[in-house]
Amino acid sequence: MPKRFLVTTAIDYVNGEPHLGHALEKVEADAFSRFLRMEGYEVKFLSGTDENSLKNVQAAQKAGVSVKEWVDKYYTYFYELKSLLNLSYDDFIRTTEERHKKGVIKIWQSCQKDIYRQSYEGLYCVDCESFYEPKDLIDGLCPEHKKPLEKLKEENYFFRLSRYQNELLKVIESGQFKIVPSYRANEILAFIKEGLEDISISRSSERARGWGIKVPNDPHQVIWVWFDALTNYISAIGYGTDENEFEKWWGKESKVVHIIGKGISRFHAIYWPAMLLAAGLRLPDTLFIHGYVTLSGEKMAKSGGSVIRPKDLVLKYGGEAVRYYLLRAISAYQDSDFSEEALKERYNHELASGLGNLTSRILALAEGLEISLKENIFEKEIKDILARYRELMFDFRFNEALNEAWNLIGLADAYLSKTRLWEKTEKEKIEGLSSLIFVLYHLARLLLPFLPETSSRILKYLGLEDSKPEDLIHLKLKLKKEPPLFPRL
Numbered sequence: 001m002p003k004r005f006l007v008t009t010a011i012d013y014v015n016g017e018p019h020l021g022h023a024l025e026k027v028e029a030d031a032f033s034r035f036l037r038m039e040g041y042e043v044k045f046l047s048g049t050d051e052n053s054l055k056n057v058q059a060a061q062k063a064g065v066s067v068k069e070w071v072d073k074y075y076t077y078f079y080e081l082k083s084l085l086n087l088s089y090d091d092f093i094r095t096t097e098e099r100h101k102k103g104v105i106k107i108w109q110s111c112q113k114d115i116y117r118q119s120y121e122g123l124y125c126v127d128c129e130s131f132y133e134p135k136d137l138i139d140g141l142c143p144e145h146k147k148p149l150e151k152l153k154e155e156n157y158f159f160r161l162s163r164y165q166n167e168l169l170k171v172i173e174s175g176q177f178k179i180v181p182s183y184r185a186n187e188i189l190a191f192i193k194e195g196l197e198d199i200s201i202s203r204s205s206e207r208a209r210g211w212g213i214k215v216p217n218d219p220h221q222v223i224w225v226w227f228d229a230l231t232n233y234i235s236a237i238g239y240g241t242d243e244n245e246f247e248k249w250w251g252k253e254s255k256v257v258h259i260i261g262k263g264i265s266r267f268h269a270i271y272w273p274a275m276l277l278a279a280g281l282r283l284p285d286t287l288f289i290h291g292y293v294t295l296s297g298e299k300m301a302k303s304g305g306s307v308i309r310p311k312d313l314v315l316k317y318g319g320e321a322v323r324y325y326l327l328r329a330i331s332a333y334q335d336s337d338f339s340e341e342a343l344k345e346r347y348n349h350e351l352a353s354g355l356g357n358l359t360s361r362i363l364a365l366a367e368g369l370e371i372s373l374k375e376n377i378f379e380k381e382i383k384d385i386l387a388r389y390r391e392l393m394f395d396f397r398f399n400e401a402l403n404e405a406w407n408l409i410g411l412a413d414a415y416l417s418k419t420r421l422w423e424k425t426e427k428e429k430i431e432g433l434s435s436l437i438f439v440l441y442h443l444a445r446l447l448l449p450f451l452p453e454t455s456s457r458i459l460k461y462l463g464l465e466d467s468k469p470e471d472l473i474h475l476k477l478k479l480k481k482e483p484p485l486f487p488r489l
Helices: 020-038 054-063 067-079 098-110 161-173 182-193 225-230 243-250 262-279 310-317 319-328 340-366 379-394 398-419 426-447 452-462
Strands: 004-009 042-050 091-094 115-125 130-132 150-159 178-180 202-204 218-223 254-261 286-290 293-295 370-372 476-478
Touching: 004 020, 004 243, 020 042, 020 254, 020 286, 020 293, 020 310, 020 319, 020 379, 020 398, 042 067, 054 067, 067 091, 091 098, 098 225, 098 262, 150 202, 150 218, 150 262, 161 182, 161 262, 178 182, 182 262, 218 225, 225 262, 243 254, 254 262, 262 286, 310 319, 310 340, 319 340, 319 398, 319 452, 340 398, 340 426, 340 452, 370 426, 379 398, 379 426, 398 426, 426 452
Parallel strands: 004 042, 004 254, 042 091, 178 286, 254 286
Antiparallel strands: 115 130, 115 150, 202 218, 370 476
16 A cells, blocks of 8 residues: 555636636545545645636736736635635645746656647637547537637647557556546547547647747747646646655655546546656556536536636535535536535535534533443444445545445434433433444544534544544543534524
């Protein structure tokens, strides 16, 4: 097993404010990172913003400001997700930073044997920052953004992607480069088997409006934003600036996990590993591809009208409730529709009446008693739930892992209904509460990746915030009533 994990999200264009789809990816990556830390791994959790795209240039021009003013303002909307959603980023990289530029120049130079120059004419989607073949279009439109494409003719630098077709097939089919879920891997394999063509990896400085990272020794060309942006995963950990740090997080004792949305799977599952192979660098271990949060079945887009801002929901319901909804109600592998009514229903039913009510009942029953943690009649059930939960978390099935946590709530609620402890003698209460506190303690630990503030509050209420599972036996607790975790809306 690795000693450490590098966990990354995609970096986002700053051509507008973040929507709920951006929040989904960030809380998924955060939950996974918190889980790994709980498992004892050293973790570096990385996110950032993609600031060198033509989309950002166009947004700035429309607003009548310089591109630098625009990106300096709008990256803050993405960075503030950290405080809004209690994200545990260890680093946040902007692609306008000097450390990133150095990494991009180094990988360009490392891939030099596979870079050549030629004229090219093709169909280009500005939103994707990518050329498309006619066969890839849907009704003549971009398959991702459902918009017409521009016909462009330029002389650019190209990368010999075709050279790596067989090697990409091999590393994906063997699982050396694991793509989750498996049906996404099958989609990627089918695309590769159709035949890979070389890709354009630069744009004219004129068309890029002079914005972006210049091609080494050619000021008339700007490095393609995807060749630039993908490099953030290594420029942020020292590639081109700090080789010791780079070796620590990209070396053989670290496991690399990328978490991205399905719309950019081709760039991460094909172009990025091919770039790494060309540069003589190791591949990531795992690529987890999540679905979209949709509104009435349609993908959210910063440039469109169908957008829910995470900030609005957090101000209304709180960051913990928004995290919970995204990780519980949204499928880990498929697209899922957002509903504010469903969010309110889950808040009241599952958080307030479920988790909150169970915690309050146990604390109320325990008030004034000295409880010795001796017997845990649920030891086997808890052990089985923990094993299933751990397996699901490593497989990125966040909504199913939360189901296991809620199984603990069901276990405790059923026990309370059966024993009616509130009617029992003090001795019988203490005996029953001993087992219930074991349940509540493990429940708090399972919830830590999902509801970090709530988990911390439960452990604090129990006086067990610094206790490990093996420390619980024979502890004596004196508990009291506490404020509810989730007041009903």
